[in-house]
């Protein structure tokens with residue numbers, strides 16, 4: 001078991017606990033925070049698989065709980081589902097000192113975190129991430145949000161959890177496509193700032209994407225360490241935190257064009273594709289060697305993730321550009337992209353030349 005503290009000047013320090021068998025002992029860790037009762041927010045799939053274990057563990061630690069389950073999938077990150085959820089929390093009679101527990105993937109964590117940020121102007125919450133993506137990324141750092149048809153995560157809040165419990169054993173029931181999707185964010189962490197980590201992920205660590213628990217545990221720990229360091233320095237993305245968005249300006253635009261239809265593309269798949277595009281655009285701009293981009297593509301493809309735009313569908317360059325201009329990193333109408341000088345060295349590029357970006361998207365196959 002590894003405990004990684006997340007600490008920044010502006011928020012209370014919390015621990016991310018990574019290990020095996022943590023769900024069955026979660027109650028003892030949550031009880032000191034939960035004051036005798038809690039509402040577990042989950043999705044219907046996860047609640048059916050893991051809900052009873054968490055409830056039994058809470059019960060044994062003297063914490064009564066009820067589960068509120070939303071439909072699985074990105075569509076639950078919506079105003080409609082948020083409204084239903086707030087009503088369920090009010091009906092449960094939670095007060096300001098109560099906490100909610102998010103049991104699920106990034107969808108549940110983002111939605112439950114936002115509900116906690118809004119409920120009575122903000123109550124505490126605990127993250128129990130059940131997907132690889134949520135363990136390495138979304139449960140840490142306090143970004144919470146819902147989507148709108150105009151784009152991903154456009155309505156949200158920064159609200160840090162009190163505790164994160166990442167039980168590697170829960171990944172045993174995860175579908176392969178979700179394991180690959182999480183691996184997209186894992187590879188992203190290496191690409192941003194840790195070439196040695198990327199080398200390991202490309203070699204021995206690659207066993208993680210096929211479910212090897214030891215490789216998974218090491219990947220979760222290293223990714224959380226990277227994310228914790230970045231978030232501790234820059235909670236609200238005034239600067240360095242934007243690096244965690246490598247692959248996302250392209251990826252989010254592609255997801256929005258596909259109507260957030262995960263059957264077409266899961267978030268981490270879109271991020272993996274977006275990372276390839278960011279490296280290729282860096283090469284086109286003369287900022288990065290072509291060999292680096294080719295290696296990124298080879299490693300991403302070997303993990304069964306998409307590397308080319310046409311693998312995701314048919315797109316129009318101007319529609320993707322309009323969505324990218326609506327991204328939260330955009331400033332005064334100028335598009336911001338995260339680009340790279342090499343594997344392990346990403347940087348923030350503001351005011352991207354739109355004509356060059358359009359031409360690039362056309363070379364990528366957009367109409």
Ligand SMILES: NC(=O)c1ccc[n+]([C@@H]2O[C@H](COP(=O)([O-])OP(=O)(O)OC[C@H]3O[C@@H](n4cnc5c(N)ncnc54)[C@H](O)[C@@H]3O)[C@@H](O)[C@H]2O)c1
Pocket residue numbers: 043045046049072073074077104105106107108110130131132133134137138139140141142143144152153170171172173174175178181182185266267268
């Ligand atoms: N807040 C952040 O910092 C952050 C970071 C990355 C991604 N995200 C967001 O996270 C979301 C994607 O999260 P995700 O990839 O975890 O998807 P998800 O939450 O939709 O989960 C994927 C699927 O796996 C199922 N599932 C979850 N855990 C399972 C388990 N242990 N066993 C079996 N099935 C299980 C779910 O029911 C769902 O159908 C996106 O909305 C993305 O924008 C947020």
Ligand SMILES: O=C(O)C(=O)C[C@@H](O)[C@H](O)[C@H](O)COP(=O)(O)O
Pocket residue numbers: 137141143152153185241242244245248328
């Ligand atoms: O934590 C961050 O910061 C990230 O950018 C992590 C991303 O993987 C994640 O998808 C995040 O939700 C994207 O944030 P957004 O601000 O671009 O919506």
Ligand SMILES: [Zn+2]
Pocket residue numbers: 137185248267271
């Ligand atoms: Zn992401």
